[in-house]
Amino acid sequence: MNNDALLSEGGIWFLVIYLVSLIAIGFAGKFASKEESLKDFYLGGSGFGVGVLFLTMYATQYSGNSLIGFAGSAYRNGWFFLVGVTFMIAIVAGYLLYAPKLYPISKKHNFITIGDYINFRYNSQLLTYIVVGISIFALSNYMLTNLKAIGYIMEYVTGGGIGFSEGIIFMSIIMVIYETLGGMRSVAWTDAIQGVLLFVGVIIIFSVVMIHYGTLDSNTALFLANQPDLFKEISLSNQITWVSVLILIFFGISVYPQAIQRIYSAKNEITLRRSLSLMVIMPLLTTLPLIIIAIIGSAHFSELDKAGSEQIILLMLNKLTHIEGMSIVITLFVAAAVAAIMSTVDSAMLAIASLFTQDIYHKRNPQASQKRLTYIGKLFSWFIMAFMVVLAINLPSTIWWLIQIKLEILVHIAPAIMLGVHYKNLSYKSILYGLVAGVSFTLLFLLTPLPSKPFGFHAGVIGLWINFLVVYFNHRYKS
Amino acid sequence: MFKFSFLLLLLTIPFLDSTIYYGVPLWVFASLGATTLYAITLVFVIEKKWNKLKGKHE
Numbered sequence: 150m151n152n153d154a155l156l157s158e159g160g161i162w163f164l165v166i167y168l169v170s171l172i173a174i175g176f177a178g179k180f181a182s183k184e185e186s187l188k189d190f191y192l193g194g195s196g197f198g199v200g201v202l203f204l205t206m207y208a209t210q211y212s213g214n215s216l217i218g219f220a221g222s223a224y225r226n227g228w229f230f231l232v233g234v235t236f237m238i239a240i241v242a243g244y245l246l247y248a249p250k251l252y253p254i255s256k257k258h259n260f261i262t263i264g265d266y267i268n269f270r271y272n273s274q275l276l277t278y279i280v281v282g283i284s285i286f287a288l289s290n291y292m293l294t295n296l297k298a299i300g301y302i303m304e305y306v307t308g309g310g311i312g313f314s315e316g317i318i319f320m321s322i323i324m325v326i327y328e329t330l331g332g333m334r335s336v337a338w339t340d341a342i343q344g345v346l347l348f349v350g351v352i353i354i355f356s357v358v359m360i361h362y363g364t365l366d367s368n369t370a371l372f373l374a375n376q377p378d379l380f381k382e383i384s385l386s387n388q389i390t391w392v393s394v395l396i397l398i399f400f401g402i403s404v405y406p407q408a409i410q411r412i413y414s415a416k417n418e419i420t421l422r423r424s425l426s427l428m429v430i431m432p433l434l435t436t437l438p439l440i441i442i443a444i445i446g447s448a449h450f451s452e453l454d455k456a457g458s459e460q461i462i463l464l465m466l467n468k469l470t471h472i473e474g475m476s477i478v479i480t481l482f483v484a485a486a487v488a489a490i491m492s493t494v495d496s497a498m499l500a501i502a503s504l505f506t507q508d509i510y511h512k513r514n515p516q517a518s519q520k521r522l523t524y525i526g527k528l529f530s531w532f533i534m535a536f537m538v539v540l541a542i543n544l545p546s547t548i549w550w551l552i553q554i555k556l557e558i559l560v561h562i563a564p565a566i567m568l569g570v571h572y573k574n575l576s577y578k579s580i581l582y583g584l585v586a587g588v589s590f591t592l593l594f595l596l597t598p599l600p601s602k603p604f605g606f607h608a609g610v611i612g613l614w615i616n617f618l619v620v621y622f623n624h625r626y627k628s
Numbered sequence: 629m630f631k632f633s634f635l636l637l638l639l640t641i642p643f644l645d646s647t648i649y650y651g652v653p654l655w656v657f658a659s660l661g662a663t664t665l666y667a668i669t670l671v672f673v674i675e676k677k678w679n680k681l682k683g684k685h686e
Binding site: 228229231232234235238239241242245249250253364365366367368369372379380381382383387388391392395418422425426429430432433437 | 630633634637638640641642643645646648650651652653655656659660663664666667670671673674675678679681682683
């Protein structure tokens with residue numbers, strides 16, 4: 150460890166103990182498993198109560214991007230990023246469009262993945278494969294971006310003691326060990342710890358910033374001097390972007406396969422309802438404080454570039470190192486960031502492995518025993534993690550943009566789920582045609598020189614409208 | 629009630645001007661207020677109207 154390390158020796162030890170405890174939880178998950186079956190491994194036996202279910206939903210939804218990326222966005226976009234609070238709440242409204250109906254069906258038919266529902270509802274293997282393919286594409290993106298983030302964090306906080314590649318490899322091995330030991334149980338239990346770390350970390354850092362940097366009101370003069378753009382008038386184009394972001398997140402993130410798996414894994418309807426109620430409140434207690442911290446930071450540290458803006462919280466805390474106890478707060482922030490990233494990567498990896506095992510391997514090998522399927526799922530977890538680590542370390546930045554369009558593609562599976570639970574007569578052809586039309590339109594705008602935001606809206610949002618329209622007209626005139 | 633929540637979601641769009649109150653632009657108060665109301669409405673829907681959302685299944 151060199152002298153530029155952000156974490157003190159005590160901080161490094163705290164991180165090591167935290168990581169070792171995750172492996173211990175992996176073993177606990179293994180010993181708690183009741184049988185070797187996909188349902189037990191990928192849904193934790195569908196027995197999660199409010200505490201674990203809420204915390205695993207919370208930790209999974211708030212990735213490393215929420216802690217670092219949101220602060221950076223708020224720094225660059227000012228108060229306009231308040232949309233982050235609204236869309237994090239709107240995701241729960243997205244769940245409400247389908248979860249109340251899907252949950253009892255999933256219990257009755259023992260669903261494990263999103264593909265199980267699509268196959269059951271539409272009886273089309275082709276549609277199932279397309280939805281599963283889009284899901285794996287989006288989840289891979291999630292894993293890649295978060296693995297890269299964890300590599301940078303490890304390098305930064307250890308002052309280069311642990312390099313970017315070593316950091317990714319080391320953390321990946323820990324994640325894949327506890328995931329393959331106990332499956333969803335281990336992932337959800339570690340998520341619970343990570344969720345608590347994230348929440349406590351945000352609240353403590355918010356309090357520290359308020360005490361040492363002052364409130365928004367007391368920083369007004371500094372805002373006007375250094376960040377006058379914070380008070381510029383909102384334009385029509387800003388309002389259109391606001392609506393477009395809300396639509397994209399509402400339909401995109403609410404159908405994330407790992408979120409649907411967590412809905413399946415609820416012990417009963419009451420635990421699901423309580424967890425969703427708590428999820429509604431969390432953006433006001435997590436995203437909003439992060440935005441306020443970053444905005445106050447923008448007045449004190451103006452002129453940062455994009456990479457610098459994403460380190461705004463660390464910069465603010467680093468300036469306070471002369472205050473006693475601050476090293477503990479910095480350790481807490483690092484632990485919270487690492488926890489947020491790990492909880493997202495492990496959930497995405499679990500979801501990809503389950504999609505492959507249940508919706509691809511099992512369909513091609515219907516005679517395979519549950520023990521064999523569980524073994525294949527674990528093996529695939531190691532394979533997918535190794536593949537993602539290689540990509541995260543080596544993927545050229547020239548094609549990096551390609552994976553950043555995942556949400557605009559994932560959003561197109563929303564009609565299959567949200568309309569499917571409500572309209573019994575909707576055929577797979579209507580959904581399939583809508584999906585193909587929507588994705589084609591979106592890719593046309595994203596992969597060609599055409600504007601990626603036609604009329605100010607994301608191409609994925611307009612593509613989604615086309616998707617819905619094709620579904621509607623096909624259903625109306627063909628049935 | 630759930631349908632009404634979408635109206636609240638639209639009300640979160642910034643409409644007001646940027647006059648500064650307590651270091652914050654006016655539109656932020658309105659937008660944050662609508663967002664908070666939206667959150668309260670969703671909690672109410674989840675706790676009180678779940679069965680209505682569930683409807684009949686299969």
